[in-house]
Every structure is written in C-alpha cells, then in structure tokens.
Amino acid sequence: DTTIRFAHHLPTTSEQHVAAERFAALVEDRSGGSLHVEVLPAGQMGGQREIIESVQLGTLDMGYGESGLYANYVPAFGILTLPYLYDSPEHWRRVVLGETGTGLGAELESATGLVVMNWIEAGYRDTYTTDREIAAPEDFKGMKIRVPESPVFVETFAALGAEPTPIPSPEIYTAMQTGVVAAMEGTPEVGYIQRIYEVATHLNKTRHIFFDGSFVTSRMFLDSLGDEEQAIVLEAAAEVAEQQRNERAGREEEWFAKLGAEGLEIHEVDPAPFREALAPLQDSFAAKAAAEDLLAAIRDAGDD
Amino acid sequence: MARGDAFRRAADRAIAVLTAVVVTVFSVMMALVFVQVIDRFVPAFGWFWTEELVRMLLIWSVMLGLPVVLYRHEEILVEILPLPEGLTVWRLRLAAALGAVFLALLAWSGVEFTQRSGAFASPTLGIARAWLYAPIPLGAALGIVALAIRPRLGEGRTLA
Amino acid sequence: MTVLMLFVLFTLLLVLGVPVAFSMGLSAAVILILDGGVPLLVLPQRFFSSLDSFPLMAIPLFILAGNLMNVSGITNAIVRCASSLVGHVRGGLGQVNILTSVMFSGISGSAAADVAAVGSMLLPAMKKEGYKPEHAVVITASSAILGPIIPPSLLMVLYGAMTGLSIGTLFLAGILPGLTIAAFLMLWVWWNADRIGGLRHPRAGAAEIGRSFLRALPALVLPVLIIGGIQSGIFTATEAGILAVVYALVFGAVTGQLDLRNSIRLTRDAAISTSAILIILGGAALFAWIIAREGFPAQLAQALQGLTENRHLALMLIIAALLVLGMFVETISALILVTPMLAPIAAVYGLDPIHFAVVVVISVLLGSITPPVAIILILACRIGEVPYAATLRPFMPYFAIIVAGLLVIAFVPSVTLFLPRELGGYGQ
Numbered sequence: 094d095t096t097i098r099f100a101h102h103l104p105t106t107s108e109q110h111v112a113a114e115r116f117a118a119l120v121e122d123r124s125g126g127s128l129h130v131e132v133l134p135a136g137q138m139g140g141q142r143e144i145i146e147s148v149q150l151g152t153l154d155m156g157y158g159e160s161g162l163y164a165n166y167v168p169a170f171g172i173l174t175l176p177y178l179y180d181s182p183e184h185w186r187r188v189v190l191g192e193t194g195t196g197l198g199a200e201l202e203s204a205t206g207l208v209v210m211n212w213i214e215a216g217y218r219d220t221y222t223t224d225r226e227i228a229a230p231e232d233f234k235g236m237k238i239r240v241p242e243s244p245v246f247v248e249t250f251a252a253l254g255a256e257p258t259p260i261p262s263p264e265i266y267t268a269m270q271t272g273v274v275a276a277m278e279g280t281p282e283v284g285y286i287q288r289i290y291e292v293a294t295h296l297n298k299t300r301h302i303f304f305d306g307s308f309v310t311s312r313m314f315l316d317s318l319g320d321e322e323q324a325i326v327l328e329a330a331a332e333v334a335e336q337q338r339n340e341r342a343g344r345e346e347e348w349f350a351k352l353g354a355e356g357l358e359i360h361e362v363d364p365a366p367f368r369e370a371l372a373p374l375q376d377s378f379a380a381k382a383a384a385e386d387l388l389a390a391i392r393d394a395g396d397d
Numbered sequence: 398m399a400r401g402d403a404f405r406r407a408a409d410r411a412i413a414v415l416t417a418v419v420v421t422v423f424s425v426m427m428a429l430v431f432v433q434v435i436d437r438f439v440p441a442f443g444w445f446w447t448e449e450l451v452r453m454l455l456i457w458s459v460m461l462g463l464p465v466v467l468y469r470h471e472e473i474l475v476e477i478l479p480l481p482e483g484l485t486v487w488r489l490r491l492a493a494a495l496g497a498v499f500l501a502l503l504a505w506s507g508v509e510f511t512q513r514s515g516a517f518a519s520p521t522l523g524i525a526r527a528w529l530y531a532p533i534p535l536g537a538a539l540g541i542v543a544l545a546i547r548p549r550l551g552e553g554r555t556l557a
Numbered sequence: 558m559t560v561l562m563l564f565v566l567f568t569l570l571l572v573l574g575v576p577v578a579f580s581m582g583l584s585a586a587v588i589l590i591l592d593g594g595v596p597l598l599v600l601p602q603r604f605f606s607s608l609d610s611f612p613l614m615a616i617p618l619f620i621l622a623g624n625l626m627n628v629s630g631i632t633n634a635i636v637r638c639a640s641s642l643v644g645h646v647r648g649g650l651g652q653v654n655i656l657t658s659v660m661f662s663g664i665s666g667s668a669a670a671d672v673a674a675v676g677s678m679l680l681p682a683m684k685k686e687g688y689k690p691e692h693a694v695v696i697t698a699s700s701a702i703l704g705p706i707i708p709p710s711l712l713m714v715l716y717g718a719m720t721g722l723s724i725g726t727l728f729l730a731g732i733l734p735g736l737t738i739a740a741f742l743m744l745w746v747w748w749n750a751d752r753i754g755g756l757r758h759p760r761a762g763a764a765e766i767g768r769s770f771l772r773a774l775p776a777l778v779l780p781v782l783i784i785g786g787i788q789s790g791i792f793t794a795t796e797a798g799i800l801a802v803v804y805a806l807v808f809g810a811v812t813g814q815l816d817l818r819n820s821i822r823l824t825r826d827a828a829i830s831t832s833a834i835l836i837i838l839g840g841a842a843l844f845a846w847i848i849a850r851e852g853f854p855a856q857l858a859q860a861l862q863g864l865t866e867n868r869h870l871a872l873m874l875i876i877a878a879l880l881v882l883g884m885f886v887e888t889i890s891a892l893i894l895v896t897p898m899l900a901p902i903a904a905v906y907g908l909d910p911i912h913f914a915v916v917v918v919i920s921v922l923l924g925s926i927t928p929p930v931a932i933i934l935i936l937a938c939r940i941g942e943v944p945y946a947a948t949l950r951p952f953m954p955y956f957a958i959i960v961a962g963l964l965v966i967a968f969v970p971s972v973t974l975f976l977p978r979e980l981g982g983y984g985q
C-alpha cells in the first residue's frame with residue numbers, strides 16, 4: 094500500500110481542492126485501495142513555491158503548481174500567463190493540451206524531474222474599482238491598483254498607465270477602503286471571499302490574464318510506482334482536470350451572480366484595445382525568455 | 398593558563414569579526430526597508446528587488462547571527478531540571494552535544510539542498526537561489542564551531 | 558503514534574536544556590530518520606521557508622526601536638507622566654507602574670523590554686517608599702505582559718506571519734484587551750494598597766500634569782502614528798517598524814542620549830536578539846511540518862469535538878492547555894509551536910480568528926510570568942534583587958486577576974473586536 098501525499102496552498106473551498114479530492118477518490122477506487130491519496134490543503138505543508146520544490150526534492154509526492162512558478166525553472170513557461178494572450182478558454186486549451194504545453198512540460202521534466210500531470214483552469218482575472226468604470230485602456234491612467242508581487246502584473250498595469258502598488262494580500266481590503274489604492278484585480282471567487290464588494294463599486298470584466306494550474310509530481314515518484322499504478326494516477330489526474338475545465342465557467346457565473354447580488358456594478362469590457370496596447374509587452378517578455386517562436390505559435394492557434 | 402588565554406582571545410576576536418559582519422548585514426537590511434518605504438511615496442527604485450533582497454539579508458543575518466548567539470550563551474532554552482552541580486556540568490555538555498548533532502544534520506543536508514535547488518534563478522533578483530540557501534549550512538556549521546569553542550557558562554563574558 | 562513520539566522526544570530534549578530551536582529540530586529529524594521515507598532535505602528547506610518572509614522584518618525593526626527608545630530617556634518621561642496622573646491614587650507607585658507599562662507598551666513590542674525599562678526605573682523607588690519588595694516585583698512583571706498585548710507586538714506579528722491574518726487588524730484588536738487587564742490590575746492594587754505598602758503621593762497640579770504630559774508626548778504619539786498609519790493603509794506593519802526606528806533615532810539624537818557608539822551597540826544587540834528569536838521559527842517549522850504531515854491538527858480537532866461541541870468549553874480547554882504549556886515553554890517558542898495546530902481548530906468551532914488570536918497570545922503570555930519557567934518574573938526578580946521563591950505566594954492573586962481578565966476577553970468577543978470593526982472595517 095502506498096500513501097500519496099498531495100499538498101496545495103489553496104483553501105478547501107477552492108476549485109483546485111475540489112479537483113484534488115475527486116482525484117483522491119478516483120485513485121483510491123481504481124487501485125482497489127492499494128493507493129491512498131492524502132490531500133494536505135491550505136498551505137499546511139508550506140507555500141506554493143515551497144510545495145513545488147518539495148515535490149522536486151521528493152519530500153512530497155504531489156503538489157499544485159502553475160506556469161508562473163514553473164517559469165522559475167524554465168523561463169519560457171512565463172509566456173503562458175501573459176495578458177490578453179488567448180481569444181477564449183478554447184484557445185488556451187488548444188495551446189496547453191497541444192504541442193506547446195507538452196513541449197514545455199518535457200523541458201521542465203528534463204530540467205528538474207517535475208512532471209506536469211494535467212491542466213486546470215484557475216480562470217480569468219478582472220478589475221475591481223472604487224471610483225470609476227473601466228471601458229478602455231485610458232481609464233487606467235494614474236490609477237493606483239493593487240497587484241500581486243510579480244513582474245508580469247506590475248509591467249502589465251504600468252504599460253496601461255496605472256500605478257501598480259504591491260500590498261500584502263491580508264491588507265487589500267483596508268487599502269481599498271481607505272483609498273490607498275483605487276482598484277485591485279483577481280478572480281470573482283477572490284473578490285467574493287475577501288468581501289471586496291464592500292469596498293469596491295465596479296467589477297470590470299477586463300479578463301486581462303487567464304490563469305492556469307496543474308497537478309505536479311516527479312519522475313522519481315512515478316518510477317517508484319508499478320506501471321498499472323502509474324497509469325491509474327496519470328489518467329485520474331487528466332480526468333478530473335477535464336471535468337474541472339467543463340464546469341469552471343458555470344461556477345464563475347455563480348460567483349458573478351453572488352457579487353451582483355451584493356450590489357457590485359458589473360461591466361462587460363471590450364478586450365480589443367487592451368490587447369493592442371499590450372502586444373509590445375507580450376513581445377518583450379517573449380524576447381526576455383527567448384520564446385518568440387512559442388509566442389508566435391500561441392498567436393497562430395487563435396480562434397479567428 | 399597563558400595558552401588558554403591566547404585561545405580565548407583568538408576565539409573572541411573571530412566572533413567579534415563575525416558579529417561585525419552580522420551587524421553590517423542587519424543595518425543594510427534596515428536601510429533597504431527604509432528605501433522601500435520612501436519608494437512607496439516617491440516611486441524611483443522599483444520595489445521588487447528590494448523586497449527579495451531584504452528577505453535574503455534577513456536569512457543571512459539570522460543564520461550568521463546563530464554562532465554569535467551560541468557563543469554568547471544567548472540561545473533561548475528552558476532551565477527546569479534541578480540537578481547537583483557535578484551533574485549539571487554533564488547535562489550542559491550533553492545538551493551542547495545534542496545541539497551540535499542537529500546542526501550537523503542541518504549543515505550536511507543544507508549543502509545538498511543548496512547544490513540541488515540552488516542552480517535555479519530567484520524570481521526578481523535573478524540571482525541563483527544558492528545565494529538564498531547557502532547561509533543555512535554555513536550558519537549551522539559555524540554554530541557547531543561556536544558550541545565547541547565558547548567559554549563555559551559563568552566563566553564571564555569576555556565580549557563587551 | 559508518530560506525533561506522540563515527537564512530543565516525548567521534544568520534551569526530553571527541552572528538559573535536558575537543549576535550546577528550544579534545536580529541541581524541535583532534532584526531535585523532528587529523528588522522526589524523519591526513523592520513518593526513512595522522506596529525505597532530510599526537508600530540514601534546510603523548512604529553515605529557509607520559515608525565514609523567507611517579509612512581514613517577519615517587523616520583528617527586528619520593533620526590537621531595534623525598543624532598544625533605541627530605552628536609552629533615549631523616554632522611559633523617564635513616561636514614568637513622570639504616569640506619576641503625575643495616578644501617583645495620588647491608592648497604591649501610589651504601584652498604579653504608576655501599571656500605567657507606565659500601558660504607555661510603554663505603545664512603543665515596545667515585548668514584555669522583556671518593558672520589565673527591564675520600567676523595573677529598573679520604578680523598583681528602587683517603590684522599595685524605598687515601603688512597598689514590599691516581592692509585591693513590587695510581582696506588579697512589575699504582571700503589568701509587563703501588556704507590552705505584547707497592546708500594539709506594537711512581536712507576538713502579534715508572528716501570529717499574523719504564520720496564519721496570514723492582517724497584522725494591522727491584530728494590532729488594533731489588542732488595544733482594549735490590554736486596557737482591560739490593566740484596569741483589573743489597577744483595581745487589585747487599589748483594593749490591596751494597605752497590605753502591600755503603597756504610599757499615596759500628593760496630587761499633582763495641572764501645570765505639573767501638563768508639563769510631564771508634554772515631555773512624554775513623543776512616546777504617546779508614536780503608537781497613534783503606528784496604528785493610524787497601518788489602519789489608513791499608508792504603511793504596513795513592517796513599514797511602521799521603520800517609522801518607529803527613525804522616530805527613536807531622531808528622538809535620541811535630539812535628547813543627546815544617542816551617539817554613533819551606542820547606536821552601533823544597540824543595533825548589535827537587536828541583531829543578536831533577532832537571531833535568537835527567529836532561529837526558533839526554523840525548528841518549529843520542521844516540527845509543524847511533521848505534525849501536519851501526520852494529519853494531527855485534524856485529529857486534535859476531532860478529539861476536541863469528541864469532548865465537547867460547545868465552543869466556549871472548547872475555548873476554556875484550549876486556554877487551560879496553553880496556560881500549562883506556558884508554565885514550561887518560553888512564550889515566543891510556545892506561540893510558534895501551537896499556532897499552526899490551533900488556528901485551524903478555531904475555524905472548526907466557528908470562533909472568530911482575530912478574537913481567537915488575541916486569546917491565544919494572552920494565554921501564552923500569562924505563562925511567561927507563571928512559575929516554574931517564568932522568564933519575565935525572573936527578570937523582574939533580578940532587577941528588584943528579590944529571591945524568586947519569595948514572589949510565588951504574592952504572585953497567586955495576580956495570576957487569578959489576569960485569568961479573570963482573560964476570561965472576560967474570551968467570553969465577550971466584542972472587547973477584542975470592537976476596535977477592528979469600528980476602525981478597521983473588520984468583519985460583517
């Protein structure tokens with residue numbers, strides 16, 4: 094009997110935790126109980142970067158990672174979360190499930206021994222503002238906006254003319270309430286759970302970044318399993334991800350409905366002018382990561 | 398006892414040098430936080446590298462400070478075992494030895510950790526992560542040395 | 558089973574006198590080696606991650622600020638101010654001692670700093686006036702624990718850093734509970750004044766009050782700046798620490814008490830204290846990792862739920878356990894040890910996380926003055942030149958008083974949550 098220790102940093106109410114629990118049940122069932130998955134949620138085993146490192150070192154068996162983190166090992170991974178990169182979730186799926194995704198996964202494995210097991214939709218990020226509606230890039234001019242401490246976010250909003258301000262996550266609410274920042278950005282789930290609707294007036298569906306995620310394990314761990322067990326684990330991971338991808342949009346609508354019910358004004362935003370304004374930024378990030386070909390391939394896979 | 402005195406002076410001097418390094422790292426770290434606050438109001442420097450650098454300096458400061466703490470007997474511990482003086486000497490030796498065992502494990506695994514994970518770049522500074530990890534084995538190894546050469550408790554602190 | 562063995566090993570090492578950080582680290586390492594399934598690489602990894610946190614910077618900052626304040630002549634000014642305000646009340650210098658601690662807690666984040674500053678200032682005077690020395694020492698130690706309850710507070714910073722709770726909100730939450738305990742202590746000293754030897758001083762005139770108030774103003778303004786700044790979102794708790802340091806430097810330079818020489822010495826002391834405290838985080842992170850890997854927090858929650866479904870009873874049990882733990886383990890180590898286990902349990906019982914945090918911090922702090930391992934009380938004895946054993950009896954009623962205050966705080970959540978709600982926009 095093998096216990097698979099699967100850690101992640103997200104709350105037990107998250108999309109990702111639901112997928113992890115489904116994975117645990119599926120694996121346990123199909124292995125006839127010889128494989129037991131223990132899900133260790135909410136950062137108990139460390140932050141996200143540390144969990145990925147643990148999987149790499151073999152102190153944990155599985156974790157939940159995302160492209161932004163894999164970019165620490167293989168810089169080209171950073172391309173996948175550039176702003177306004179995808180025309181639609183379908184476009185994203187073609188990219189990550191196709192050659193681009195598998196190629197990057199192979200690079201990661203040869204550099205670190207980490208194995209990307211599936212692709213999950215963490216979803217679109219939108220902009221919450223206190224004092225104005227965002228309809229065009231100009232509306233960001235001079236606006237202080239809270240962003241996560243990552244270069245893609247800072248440079249994206251700087252390129253739009255906003256003043257990106259990194260503020261620790263627990264202080265966002267107060268910072269918006271007291272007007273230190275006039276905006277924040279994130280998924281509708283975060284907007285609801287952190288009660289941002291109490292301090293914001295508008296939810297602008299800028300959909301600026303489509304966030305991905307994935308279960309991750311190591312070649313070392315997979316090799317420690319029998320062939321049949323390996324297949325069970327990998328297939329289960331792929332299946333729960335597909336189910337998650339099919340259900341996410343519906344769950345997102347539920348969050349929007351809840352936010353609307355709290356009195357937030359929700360605005361649709363035309364992405365075209367934003368995409369145009371940020372194309373140079375996509376190019377410069379791709380150049381820095383020596384991934385111009387990759388960017389071209391992703392653009393070619395667009396909906397049109 | 399002249400030889401003992403010479404040894405003590407040399408040990409004191411080595412620790413004084415290490416202390417000076419720690420104070421420097423600590424002061425630079427404080428200064429950087431100050432710069433960062435200024436930067437919040439007069440954006441000029443770019444917040445990211447300061448934040449990551451401050452965290453790196455904190456680790457260096459704490460880990461290099463560890464041997465200094467041990468040498469000065471300022472480590473936090475619990476004194477509740479009432480033993481006669483003769484036994485207490487042995488208890489303290491055993492405690493120091495067990496502490497050294499842990500530090501040896503930490504130093505040994507720390508070297509491997511630094512080698513295995515250290516090659517990848519840190520997110521914003523772009524330097525090898527080895528710079529973030531190295532103080533752990535280094536501080537642990539120096540900690541063992543400090544435990545070995547520190548004056549016995551009650552011999553009086555020779556450092557100012 | 559694994560967790561039980563972990564605790565037994567840890568306790569053994571601790572009792573032997575192995576430093577707290579190494580006791581936690583070594584007991585965890587032994588478990589890992591026996592288990593065999595996990596590479597020891599987790600040792601340096603946990604050490605690294607536990608220290609790789611920006612909010613932790615508030616700790617060296619507030620330690621340094623406290624050190625600088627101590628030599629800058631601010632303590633003297635605070636004592637005079639407190640004296641002119643309450644010196645004439647029954648209990649005299651005892652009341653002054655408690656009020657001084659309240660004021661001092663606004664610039665200091667630790668009980669040790671408070672006991673050192675207030676004790677060396679007031680204990681000689683109290684003894685000279687006829688205060689029974691052991692009572693004077695006990696009053697000093699009991700009120701010193703206000704330091705980390707009233708903001709700024711190293712313990713709140715640690716709790717926030719470990720749980721992700723807003724440090725600004727935790728600071729705000731500590732104010733009224735701190736004042737509640739101060740009020741309980743002052744009432745007790747008032748009631749007991751004749752037995753313990755407190756003399757009443759002549760009432761200070763308005764001019765004297767005004768003058769001493771002005772001189773203490775820098776110390777009284779700082780906490781307002783810190784809390785105000787954090788609450789209005791102008792700066793974070795870490796940045797508030799820098800403000801405190803700069804403020805102390807300027808104040809010390811103006812009063813002429815600080816020069817380059819003693820500034821360097823104080824910086825060195827702060828660096829060493831920071832190392833001594835934060836190294837424990839590394840050992841504790843390793844310890845907590847094993848506990849989490851074994852699924853212990855969930856088991857503990859289940860066991861507690863098996864005992865009682867009543868959240869008040871659960872809270873009582875947790876407080877009692879923390880008081881016992883605090884009798885043997887040093888405060889910061891104890892807090893670091895229990896937080897990762899207890900915070901999830903609070904959620905299971907639907908206890909407010911901020912309220913729970915304040916109750917945990919005060920419970921653990923009370924341990925720092927409760928024998929046998931009563932570091933703050935021992936420190937006060939050393940300063941007051943009183944044998945430790947002589948304080949044990951007079952300490953009893955103070956213990957009861959503080960526990961009474963703690964129970965009020967535990968069962969009336971609004972004492973803790975009123976300010977965060979009104980000023981910090983916290984909660985529904």
Ligand code: NA
Pocket residue numbers: 661662663664665666667703704705706707708709710
């Ligand atoms: Na305080």
Ligand code: NA
Pocket residue numbers: 654655657658675696697698700701
């Ligand atoms: Na006091």
